[in-house]
Amino acid sequence: MERRTIDGVDALVNTDPGEIFIDLPATNPRYIRVQEGDRIQEGDVSTRTTAEMAGPLLTNWNIESITTETVTGTDTETGETREWDREQLIHRLGAREFSAELTTFDRVSVTEIEEWSDRHAVEGVEEEKPYVIVIAYGNNGEKFTQLYAATESRDWDSLEVVQEDTDIQNFSDELRNRFDDAVHKTLEVEQRYH
Numbered sequence: 001m002e003r004r005t006i007d008g009v010d011a012l013v014n015t016d017p018g019e020i021f022i023d024l025p026a027t028n029p030r031y032i033r034v035q036e037g038d039r040i041q042e043g044d045v046s047t048r049t050t051a052e053m054a055g056p057l058l059t060n061w062n063i064e065s066i067t068t069e070t071v072t073g074t075d076t077e078t079g080e081t082r083e084w085d086r087e088q089l090i091h092r093l094g095a096r097e098f099s100a101e102l103t104t105f106d107r108v109s110v111t112e113i114e115e116w117s118d119r120h121a122v123e124g125v126e127e128e129k130p131y132v133i134v135i136a137y138g139n140n141g142e143k144f145t146q147l148y149a150a151t152e153s154r155d156w157d158s159l160e161v162v163q164e165d166t167d168i169q170n171f172s173d174e175l176r177n178r179f180d181d182a183v184h185k186t187l188e189v190e191q192r193y194h
Contacts, residue, residue, distance in 0.1 A: 006094030013090055017067045020086070024094050024141065029107045032093050033139040034100045038063050040073065044096035046142055100140040105179055107137040108186035130156060134183050144168050146183065156191040 001012045003026065012023040019035040034040055042058040061073030061082065071084045084092075092098050113131045132148040144165050152158040171179060 004090075006091055009094070011094060015068060019066055020071070020090055020093065022090060022094050029109060029135075029137050030141050030143065031107065031137060031139065032100055032141045033104065033106065034063055034066070034093065036063055036066055038103065039076070039101040040093070040098050041101065042098055044099055046096065046099075096141075102138045102140045102142065102175065103178070104139045105136040105144075105182040106139065108182050109135045109137075110186055110190040111135075130159070132156075132159060132187075134187070136179060136182055142167075144179070148187075156187070159187065 001014050001021075001023075004011050004013050006013075006022070006024060009024060010026045012026045014021040019033060022032040024030060024032060039060055039062050041060045060076040062076055063071060063073050064081075065072045067086065069086055071086050071089045072081060073084070074081050089098070093100065111133045113133060130148075130150045134146045134148065136144045136146075138144065144167060146161050146165070146168065147163040148159040149162045150156065150158045151160055168176070168179065
């Protein structure tokens with residue numbers, strides 16, 4: 001990993017062939033990962049609607065190869081091949097001129113919220129139940145949040161989702177399974193410490 005500045009933000013960038021991995025900013029769990037076989041698209045998924053991203057003016061590219069110097073992609077509509085300078089594509093991904101297709105959730109954070117029960121206490125109920133916020137970070141630089149509450153006092157095994165980002169509800173079945181698996185594994189590990 002090398003420290004770089006992308007659009008005025010400190011970032012960590014890998015230099016290995018086969019993938020582009022950007023920690024952006026370097027001190028935050030957000031990241032962008034593009035591997036050979038993945039798809040990228042012109043435009044910023046975080047600021048445009050799904051309909052805008054599906055528009056005919058924004059090209060989609062299947063990434064065929066990533067070397068230390070270049071990245072080669074194929075236009076999904078025309079089959080045209082294009083080669084980018086790797087450094088330029090890293091900058092364009094970091095500046096959100098291109099977006100990676102959301103496929104994985106490699107970083108998931110779990111935080112227990114003790115004060116939540118104080119603020120949202122149910123009258124007549126004195127049992128303390130864990131409330132947990134889960135934030136899953138996707139390979140496209142976006143984050144997705146869920147709020148869990150336990151149905152049994154002090155029992156992490158009884159956690160159930162009580163609120164989540166609407167984007168999560170719109171995931172395909174396959175993507176939802178990947179998301180749920182990543183969250184479940186992280187909750188299992190975190191539970192060992194409570």
